Amino acid sequence: MLVFLLGLIVVLALLGGVHWYVWRRLVRDVTARGSAARRVGTVAAFALPLLSFAALVSSRAGAPFWLQQTVAWPGYLWLALLLYVTLALAVGEAVRPLLRRWLERRPANPGPAATPGGGAPVSVPPALDGLPPAPAGLDAAVAAGTAPAGRTAVAGADSVPPHGDTLTEPTPSGPQTGTDTGLATAGATAGLTATGSDAGLATAGGEGDTARTAAGGTHTGAEAGTDARTGTGTHADVEPGTDARTGTGTHADVDARMDAGTAGASALSRRLFVSRVVGGAAAAAAVGTVGYGTYGVLRGPRVKRVTVPLAKVPRAAHGYRIAVVSDIHLGPVLGRAHTQRIVDAINATQPDLIAVVGDLVDGTVENLGTAAEPLARLRARHGSFFVTGNHEYFSGADAWVDHVRELGLRPLRNERVEIGAGFDLAGVDDIAGEREGQGPDFARALGDRDRAKATVLLAHQPVVVHDAVRHGVDLQLSGHTHGGQLWPGNYLAELANPTVAGLERYGDTQLYVSRGAGAWGPPVRVGAPSDITLVELASKQT
Known part of the structure; x- marks a missing residue:
């Protein structure tokens, strides 16, 4: 009991960790907080995990069948989606750094434009990019200090408005000495003006774009948008890296701050982009995989044909056909329509004998008896x-056992029958019956x-093949493994079964394992398509 509880705790902790990881990658990393x-x-x-838990326990807990059906579809499908979205996200972890590195190495935006005065190049802010140039001669007049009084130079305007029609900056009374330069703050529009002896330096986003001046000389502010004057046309707070005399409007400190902010925003944007791309691709891959696997189950099993040569089979039995079907798994998801598809597929092969080798149902006769009724139409x-x-x-x-007998199938419960073609057919109970005092009895x-005489044995689980070898069985027909059902489940199935699917030999005994016609839990198969196998016996005496 203690081992069971410890195992349960480990499983629950693992499932909790997987769900947290999926939530982190598909929800937290790609959405805004509070959205x-x-x-x-x-x-x-x-x-979703609560629905999965309800789907797993509702049948054994004796819940009403309508409730089992309600929780089965979303609960079981989520288990399949969880598997494949986790695998896809794990692969995405290797892609994330590569994608970020590629984004960082992408060519930057076109280089900054040079200033009219030949100073350091500056970027053109998006708000001003594309505006027409100032009229011819204006720059020269401004540089010479000869712009008419009361007239305004408007950054980015294509003409000088008439006197009295412009917004002007009040000028201090009295003469101004030296030169004076102002810095217009980030986000300044094209309509901001500088008049008199002030020169406006327009900056957008801290990129240091130069505005046209209305009077000669320069004045440099320590911060974008600062117009602190000393009274002598100079600025007392010029910081290192500021070009206060060239008129180019560069400001190393502001640029560094704004560049750092831009870099941080760009890195955040790249991370969000990568998270959404990887998360979206993982979700799409999981949904596509599960969708196709579900279609394969609901479409119904395909018929496989396998020839098995047996030394003891007489010539009269050469070409004898046995339709083998296992793991139909009627339940809250797969019902009567599923049974009918299987019956139709089997009857179409016109077999000589039909072998249903276990795991017919996942529920009681009361709930699923009608779903099994099409089996009465099997013909061999x-x-x-x-x-x-x-x-x-x-x-x-x-x-x-009583119900399938009523439907016309003959149960073989640790017994054998002679087939008229010249071989024996035996069947044993599943090893799970040992808990009820039943189980296989080979003796x-x-x-x-x-x-x-050749003997063909029907036994649900492949693991009893070693008992079959000891009792001289020629061919054992089994199911149980589902072929793994959901890749990479086949690797786990290999740990518990001698053969996962197909035909293999153990001593003088051949073992054939069917992948099954249905699905347990999620109605999904990936890498292990459902099948009905038509086994054709070949006599070596011909």
Whole structure:
């Protein structure tokens, strides 16, 4: 009990960590704090795992069948989506730094434009970019100090408005000596003016763009937008790096601050862009994978054909066809329509014998009896046979054995029958029945047979193949593994089963494992398509 509890704690902690990671990458990193998208994503991060838990336990807890059906679809599908979105995000972790590095190395915007005075180049702010130049001769007049009194030089304007029609900056009374330069603050528009002996330096975004002057000389401010004057036409607070006499309007300190802010904003923007690209790609990959895998299950299984040569099979049985179907898994997701598709596919092969090798259902006869009814329409020359799987013991094995018998299938419960074609067909209960005092009994099923005749054994789980070898079985037909169902689940299935899918030999016994016709849990298969196998026996005596 203690081991079980510790294992449960580890599993819950792992699931909690995975959900936090997915929420972080798909919600927190790509949405704004307090936004509706973040609230919805956070609610989903709590609600979906609760639905998955409800889907897993509702059947065994005896919940009403309508409730099982309600929670099964979203709960089980989320488990599949969680698997593939986590795998995709993990791959994205390797892509993130590469994408950020590529963005950082992209060519910058076009270089800054040079100032009219030949000073240091400055950037053209977006607000002023594209405005027409000042009229011809204005710059010269301004530089010479001969602009008419009361007339205003407007930065970026294409003409000088008439006297009295412009906004002017009040000039101090009395003569002004020296030269005076002002700095217009970031965000100044083209309509800001400088009059008299003041020169306006317009800056947008701290880039130091030069405005046209209305009088000669320069004046440099320590901060963008500062017009502190000393009375002598100089500025007392010129900081290192400020070009206070060239008239170019450069300011190293302001530029450094604004560049740092711009760099920070750019880095933040790049991180958001990368998070959204990687997160969106991961979500799209997961949805596409799960969507295609769901379509494969709901479409129904495809028929595979496998030829198995057996030394003891007589010539009369050469070409004998056995339709093998396993793991149908009728339940709250897959119902009567699923059964009908399987029956139609089997009957279309015109088999000589039909073998249903376990895990027919995930629920009680009361809830799923009608879903299994199409099995009564199975048609084969030598009949249809059934053995229990582990899921029958979760759903009332004895009741289901009685029900399939009513539908015309013959259960083989540790027993053997002789097939007229010249071989024996045996079947054993699943090992999960051992908890109920049942389970496989090979001595009972195979003990007194004629070993000169070939024997085909129906056993749900491949792991009993070693018992089959000891009892001289020629061919064992099994299911249980689903082929892994959801890649990379096949690697886990290999740890617990001698064969995950297909035909393999163990001593003198051949083992064939079907991937199954349905799906357990999520109605999704990835890398392990569902199948019905038509096994054709080949006699070596021909």
